[in-house]
Amino acid sequence: METQTLATNTARRLTAAVKAAAGALADGQPVALPTETVYGLAADALRPDAVVHIYEAKERPLFDPLIVHLPSRDWLDRVANIPDGSRAIVEALMARFWPGPLTLVLPRRSIVPDIVTSGLETVAVRMSAHPVFRAVIEHFGLPLAAPSANRFGRISPTTVEHVQSELEGRIPLIVDGGPTEHGVESTILKIEGGELQMLRAGPVTPEDLGGVFHALCEARNYRPTETEVAYFFERLGVSFSAMLRGESSVSVEAPGQLASHYAPQTPLRLIAPGVSVLIYDQENEVPARLGSLAFQEPSTAAEFVCEEILSPAGDLREAAATLFAKMRRLDEAGLDMILAEQVPERGLGIAIMDRLRKAAAQHV
Ligand code: TXA
Ligand code: MG
Numbered sequence: 001m002e003t004q005t006l007a008t009n010t011a012r013r014l015t016a017a018v019k020a021a022a023g024a025l026a027d028g029q030p031v032a033l034p035t036e037t038v039y040g041l042a043a044d045a046l047r048p049d050a051v052v053h054i055y056e057a058k059e060r061p062l063f064d065p066l067i068v069h070l071p072s073r074d075w076l077d078r079v080a081n082i083p084d085g086s087r088a089i090v091e092a093l094m095a096r097f098w099p100g101p102l103t104l105v106l107p108r109r110s111i112v113p114d115i116v117t118s119g120l121e122t123v124a125v126r127m128s129a130h131p132v133f134r135a136v137i138e139h140f141g142l143p144l145a146a147p148s149a150n151r152f153g154r155i156s157p158t159t160v161e162h163v164q165s166e167l168e169g170r171i172p173l174i175v176d177g178g179p180t181e182h183g184v185e186s187t188i189l190k191i192e193g194g195e196l197q198m199l200r201a202g203p204v205t206p207e208d209l210g211g212v213f214h215a216l217c218e219a220r221n222y223r224p225t226e227t228e229v230a231y232f233f234e235r236l237g238v239s240f241s242a243m244l245r246g247e248s249s250v251s252v253e254a255p256g257q258l259a260s261h262y263a264p265q266t267p268l269r270l271i272a273p274g275v276s277v278l279i280y281d282q283e284n285e286v287p288a289r290l291g292s293l294a295f296q297e298p299s300t301a302a303e304f305v306c307e308e309i310l311s312p313a314g315d316l317r318e319a320a321a322t323l324f325a326k327m328r329r330l331d332e333a334g335l336d337m338i339l340a341e342q343v344p345e346r347g348l349g350i351a352i353m354d355r356l357r358k359a360a361a362q363h364v
């Protein structure tokens with residue numbers, strides 16, 4: 001199959017690309033589209049025969065459910081069955097973070113095919129803020145199932161070149177929207193019985209969500225006790241006592257997200273900043289070809305063939321935005337091992353550390 005890539009960098013090209021993408025989607029074809037997090041591989045979410053192409057192109061196992069992207073907020077109640085007790089929190093989260101990088105897992109309605117939810121009784125929904133994605137989905141008019149546009153188990157694509165190297169020849173159309181803004185996948189929040197659980201760390205941080213919690217309490221003239229605040233953060237996977245100390249120690253997991261989800265082919269090891277390591281290639285008795293993925297400053301830990309720095313300014317947002325591209329570049333450099341330096345585990349650092357741990361878990 002020949003894969004066409006369409007540009008959107010002039011008004012005329014954008015119009016043509018949107019029309020072509022909506023047309024292919026209406027034909028039941030999968031189309032790669034930019035979102036504000038990573039590129040997604042989209043298909044008509046309400047048509048199992050269209051959604052199956054996503055699983056085929058990605059070689060994704062059918063037990064791993066897809067995120068449904070909505071054309072507008074009023075679609076939410078058509079795909080999800082929001083329990084009365086959860087209405088207020090869902091409305092508050094939507095008002096604050098949609099469109100944007102927050103996915104909500106809610107009880108599903110039967111309009112959503114089983115192949116999208118992998119037979120689960122819940123559906124993951126989000127509304128992308130990317131202008132190109134929005135233009136396509138508004139033109140198309142129906143929800144789009146869209147996982148990240150990479151082959152299963154590989155690094156999510158943040159540029160059109162990444163999508164091409166993952167899916168060229170497997171899908172008919174890619175729409176180029178330039179490099180993505182956040183660079184890591186959306187935060188996933190499960191809402192059940194009025195309680196929140198963070199399934200995946202992402203651009204919307206526990207601190208951001210805490211702001212919504214406090215605003216909801218304030219609107220009701222209610223002052224939460226320390227225990228209630230602690231409980232709220234615990235449901236997000238954050239230790240409240242650690243937050244009070246100014247560190248947020250976090251553990252999050254998404255079911256269907258295998259530990260090895262964000263894996264480069266090259267073994268990757270996490271190291272503390274400033275730790276000294278020397279690694280030998282035992283077969284050939286020579287120092288191994290090492291690559292470095294450092295946070296702010298060139299690492300002095302070892303001799304590196306190849307070095308990438310996530311953010312010289314120490315900005316976690318910039319670090320997240322370039323993380324996957326730099327991981328890919330190191331992966332393509334023919335290294336024996338990548339040494340990745342830990343980043344501070346606060347704000348977007350939580351999502352970065354989550355992805356680095358998963359990349360490291362691949363090779364233990
Ligand atoms: O930023 C993003 O979320 C990107 C862009 C393209 O929207 N999408 C994305 O999709 O990262 P994907 O499929 O690569 O990751 C979605 C994750 C998977 O780990 C899946 O298991 C989980 O969401 N998921 C989907 N539906 C779920 C459900 N009903 N319950 C729990 N987890 C679910
Ligand atoms: Mg993915």
